[in-house]
Each structure stands twice: as structure tokens, then as C-alpha cells.
Amino acid sequence: MTNKLVLVDGNSIAYRAFFALPLLNNDKGVYTNAVYGFTTMLLKVLEDEKPTHMLVAFDAGKTTFRHDTYKEYKGTRQKTPPELSEQLPLMRDLLQAFNIAFEEVENYEADDIIGTLAKRAAADGWDTKIFTGDKDLLQLVDKNILVSLTRKGITNVDTYDLAALNEKYGLKPAQIIDLKGLMGDSSDNIPGVPGVGEKTALKLLAAHETVEGVYENIEAVSGKKMKEKLIENEDQAYMSKKLATILTEVPLKTKPEDLPLGERNMEQLTELFKELGFQSLLTRIGGEEAEETIEMEDLEVEKVTELTSGMFTEESALVIESLEDNYHHAEIIGGAVANDKGVFYLTPELIKENSTFKEWAKDPDKKKIVFNAKRAVVSLGWQDIPLAGAAFDVQMASYLLDPGASSHDMADIAIRKNGMQVQADEAVYGKGKKQQVPGEEVLSQHLGRKAAALLDLKKELEKELEENKQLELLTELEMPLSLILGRMEKHGVAVDKEELRKLGDSLTERLNEMEAKIHDLAGTSFNINSPKQLGEILFDKLQLPVIKKTKTGYSTSADVLEKLADQHEIIQEILLYRQLGKLNSTYIEGLLKAINDKTGKIHTMFNQALTQTGRLSSTEPNLQNIPIRLEEGRKIRHAFVPSKDNCLILAADYSQIELRVLAHISQDKTLIEAFRHDMDIHTKTAMDVFEVEKEEVTSEMRRTAKAVNFGIVYGISDYGLSQSLGINRKQAQRFIDKYLESYPGVRDYMQNSIDEARENGYVTTMMQRRRYLPDMTSRNFNLRSAAERTAMNTPIQGTAADIIKKAMVDMDEALEKSGIDAKMLLQVHDELIFEVQESQVEELSKLVIKVMEQTLELDVPLKVDADYGKTWYDAK
DNA sequence: TAAGTCACGC
């Protein structure tokens, strides 16, 4: 077997990791982001490459032999941030524990060590692979030397061999130094020839091979200016080339065969990982299975067979356990109650049949502390066991305190909040196919612990909510809403199966015809749904121009295909095929599969503790993304029908709720006036941005204004806006600037949001929903910019979410009082869907509009449109 | 089983 040597440019990777990752630190305040990134990269390399030999090279001191040639070498480079330099020793500790060799040599850079060893290994016929973030190293590429450059993040790399290098730059490895000689390198302060950039340099090298070649043929260089520049800077070009040249003859004692990859020192490694707080990596390196299960002493859990009312006090924690994700058909495997009388395990039989338990469960005055109230209520509901008095939902509390927390699992919350420790469900039940119910001993212990932990956590989380002024958000909004959502889910939405099948049949027929036509146009049969195969057909076989690549190959996304539409007849067909295929598989087949056998209806699950903005999400199936934009898809809505005879579907939606919220929060005079006069907001924006009168607004202007408003509402970047409008980034930025000039109140609001986020670390909505933005202080421009846009956007989107949630709570009560025979079925972010007796539809319509519009008073009116019909399609 | 790509909604 050939030996395989992996060489890593330690400093380069550390830099990359440091800037790519947020500034993490461990519990002792030591920064760990660079070490973390470096470690994940090492693990990936070890796993993917399985090297026999390995070395990580580091730069030594400040000066190297290159400084003898050019004092200013690396002169412009900023001092290594102390947050990074303090991590470098940790990386050495880590390498020691991994038993991977590392080396630094006075006067030389890591590059030179790598170059020397790579050449030596190659001479012995070894395979070598180099990992770095520095393109300079490409000069080392050879028959058996590959160079992997980090792409995005740290674990993603592009690997170059001779062919790849030629494809990308049209250069041989040795020409990389000529390239640098001509174009220079600002990061190393290598001057090159002023006025020559990558494009020019590549052109020159294509014609004349090397720097020397360029000067030998200097008369052949076109352009007077260019020729002058070259002649003027000849010495500098040669010097730059020399600076960029990696030395492959460093006087090293180390030979490749001295670098065998040793055995990991697991003890050292786990200790180090623990110290650094790399929990996730601990599991990844294995050997720590036993340690992963938290050491816990046994908790006293009573396995009761008879229940007495004395076991149930005024306030108890209640756990109702089921394994299936989908609680609409989940089997209850057990439960537990914890209070000052003790901790009691409940068998499924007790839960379902014991009258003492059921009496207590349905008594709203007996307060229950629960984890995911909706799940407990609905899964019990399907067994006809009413549950009331769910007063405090620990999961919801955790979500409201920090929606961005890494997870809202019981075990994780318990760790975060220092409550009684609980095993992870996955550790107890297993996952995937291996999931199973454990014996009663284990189960009662696990559930008992959960219940006991709930008591702990409630106290802690309630205190934190109080401090954040978020207790009302929990008790008055989210908790009542969770019960309403639970009822909506359990009630379900009726669908017309025949209608779905009919739509499906016609789609299938069309898809078959289209498939044949596409194969015919392509001249061969292939899987249209495979981006890989499709890419090969379009870009290799049909030779269409490549617009964009993904990391696995050609991009075939809709925006790419649209650009190719006039090049080949096949493109339109593919786009339509995709669209119809999506309808068929996701919506027709997906919805048919989601129909509940017993009820014949669809029961979605709203996740109320997931999104970062406070919106709901919907799963199994997702009923918040039923097509509407294109008529073909909109037809799906024909299948959503009332569940009783003589009923209608009514849909009520907020008009421009986010922009109205923006007007209110920002107090922008123009925007407020516009909404008070109920103007068409996109036309108004067009008037302001293009500085024209209403009559002069063209449909194109309105379309642009609409996209700008869309961008403001969703917090997209200049890039995002440029993509949606098909313009360049500069133009997009101009629109944004013009918008902010027109609405100075909005501009101030945006700035204030950013300031607030930077100061507090979080932003809030009108109802005290929070979102933490740790990246506000990131040195990484992208992360920071994204955080800034989020700071501007989340109060708007989040407040809109608050408002509709409150409207749902109000509406539930209003419906109850009104005596109207109607049911709330769905919420789709800014709209509510009902089914209602035909005779009462007008009454409901008036009520819904009133309740939704008046749920919260802003400085601009909230506007609601309502419509109804025999199906969801007709309620438009 | 996980990752990547694509497409639907607001």
C-alpha cells in the first residue's frame, strides 16, 4: 500500500476557522472558535483521507528569509488578534493528544516546510495531500501532490490536481509564482506590477508562460500603458515572483517517514475536549459513550398501582409520554406526576382508566406544569381524556426566553438551567429503527426524573421570564394559544379526496407526456428529477452555457433555467415539469397520504416553539404552504372543503400587516399618513422612490417598489433585492437608499434597532418576544450584516406574529360568546381560515374583521379582508 | 441516514 501523507497549513486553517466561526468561548471565558474549527477540520481530514502519515506546519517568528529580500513583506498585515493568538497553544496541545506531528522552523514559513516535505514524499513515490486556505500552495500541485483549499467554512474544500488547476486558471503549478509576480498579493504585501490584476496576468501568462517570457517578448505586449508599466516595474516583478516562491529545500531534519500517524491519546483528548467545552465532539471521537449518560443517582419514583387523591396537590408537574413524533396517532407509553408529595410513575392503563387521575386531569383549578402542553392535551384528547389546568409550559418558557437556543429538549434545558439532570430521550429510547420502549424500571426512572425536573425548571424559568417582562407573553398569549391550536389540529381540515385524485390523474397524465417530450428533445432518456443527470444533459450534451455551479456540480435551479429559456426549447418544458411534479408529489400524493384513516380529515401539527421570529410553523403536512401564486397550483385549494354540510370556508387576512407595524414602530410620518389614507402602499412607495406623481407610476415601477417593500419586510440584503429584481447590487442598493431617504423615520428606526441589538444583545417585539443576536459583534462581515438585518426585521415580523396570535386568542373567545357555529381551522402567518354554517357566514365575516382589526391599537389602522366560498379556493 | 438540491408559502 502506498503511503499517504497529509500536510496541513496550521496558521492558515486557524485563521480561516477564527473568522468563519462566531467567537465561541468555554465556561472559563477562553476563546475556542479557532480551535473548534481546527478540530472539526482535523477530524474530517482523518476520516476522509485516512492518512498513514501527517504533519501540521506552523509559521515561526515574525521575520523570515523573505524579509531579507523585501523588508515590507507582509508589512500591511494586521497584528494577529489576541483572541486568536491565545488559541494557538491549545491547538498544539490538541495535536499532541491526537498524536499528530507538528513543526515550525525559524526563518521559514509553514508553506516552506510543507513544500519541502511534499517534494521529498513525492520523490519517494508517496501520495500527498495539502490542506490550506492559501492559494499560493497551488504551486506545489503535481502528479501525486494534491492541494485542498478551504472554500466556505473550514470543512468544505476544493481539491486541485493538475487538471483542475489547468481548468480553473489555465496554468501549470509552476506558473502560480509567475502569476503572483505579475499581479502581486495584497495580503502578503507583495507588490507585483501595479495595474496588473488577475485577468491581465492570466492573459500575459497564457501568451508567454512565465515572467521571464513576458519580458523577453515585451514588444509583443499590446497596450502602450501596459508595456510602460511592465518595463518600469521589471525588478519588482522578479522580486515578487521570488517572494511568492515556496522553498522546497528547507534544511529540515524531519523526513516524511518520521511522521507516522500515531494512536490517539483518548484520555488526554477527552480531557482537553471537556475543558474546551466541545460536547458534540466528545461523542464524535467515541469511546465516551459511558460518559455521555449523565451520572445520576437514583431518584425515588413510586410505581403506584392505586391512585389516591392525596397524591395530587394544587400544583403538580405532569409528564405524558409518547414516542411517535406525530401525536395525532401516538401511543401513550406512560406518565409521571411530581409534587411535594413525591414522584409517581403512571402506567398507560392508569392514565387511560383510573378515575382519580382523570378527575384531577380535567380539573382546571388543579394546576399542571408540563412540557409541551399541546402535545399532552392532544394526545390525551385522542383517547377522550380531557386535560385542563396546564398552567406553565416549560418548553414554551424556554423558547420565549431564547428562541435561538440550541435546542428546547427537556434534557438540554435541564443542563442549561441547572435543573435536576435528565437523560436525553434518544439515550433512553434509541432512535430510528432501533427505537423502543425500555423496561418499566428504566422508564419510570426516566419519566419520574422528567416530572421532578419540571418542578425545578418552572421556578427558574418563571423567574427569568419575570425579569424579562415576558411572563404575560407566556401566560396570556402563548399558553392560551397552544390550547386553541391543539383544538384546531384535532378538529382537522376536511379534504375532498376525489377532487385530489382527479387533479392528480390529470397531472400524472401531463407529466408522462412531458417526460416523453423532454427525453425526445434531449435525445436520450434520463431522470429529470436528478439535478446531476439534468445538468449533464443541459450543459455537457446540449452545451448550454453554465450560469452557476453548486458545490456538487451544475446548478439547475429555476433562476438559472429561466436565463436559458431562449436557448433551447427543452428549458420551458423542464420548468413546467418541475412545477407540476412538485404539485403532484408534495401536494396531491402528500396530502392524500396525510389523511387520517379514522376522521378522513387532515390534522396538521403547528409547532409553536420553533421559529426565530415568533411565527408558527406547520408539519405533517405543512398546511402553510399550499400553492396560491400560480393558477395550476391554486387548484389544489379546491380540495379543501368544510367538514359539515351547509358550511362554507371563510378566509380573513391582514392587509400589509408588516408594513403597518413598521409604520407604527418607526413612527415615520409619510408611512403613517399613507396607511391612514389607506393608499396602495406599493404605488405610494413607487411615487416616493421614483419621485413621480401617482398617475405616472408604471406597472414596472410598482413591481420594483413592491420588491423593495418585500425586502424591507423580510430584511433581505442588497444582494437579495438584486436577485429578486434581476438587477445588479449597486442598483439594488440605490433603491434601498432612495427608500430610506423617502422614509427618514424608517431609517432612524433601522439604526436604532441595530444600536439596541448591539447594546443589549437582543431585540424585542411589541409583546416582549425576544431574539438574541450574538453575531452583532462578529468580525465576520457576513455574519454581522445578517445580524444587523435581523435586528431591523425581527421586531417587525415578530410583532406581526404577536398580533395575529393575539387575534386568535381574542377570536376564540369572541366565537364562543357569539354562538356562531364556526371553527377556526388554520393560521397562515397573516390569515385565519374558518369553516362556518352558511347561514352565519356574514355574521362571522363581520366578527372576524372586527376582532382582527381591533386586537391591538396601533397608530395606523389594521386592515383585514375576508372572503368565503364553498372551498378554500373560492375564499379569495 | 444524511446531505444536497429544488420548490412551495408568507
Add this chain to the structure above:
DNA sequence: GACGTACGTGACTTAT
């Protein structure tokens, strides 16, 4: 000058 760009869910393919 590069970076990689609103929030979600689900279907499908492909590699492991």
C-alpha cells in the same frame, strides 16, 4: 475584495 445572504417544510436523489 471575499464572504453569502428572510423564515419555514417536504420531496427527491445520491452517497454512505
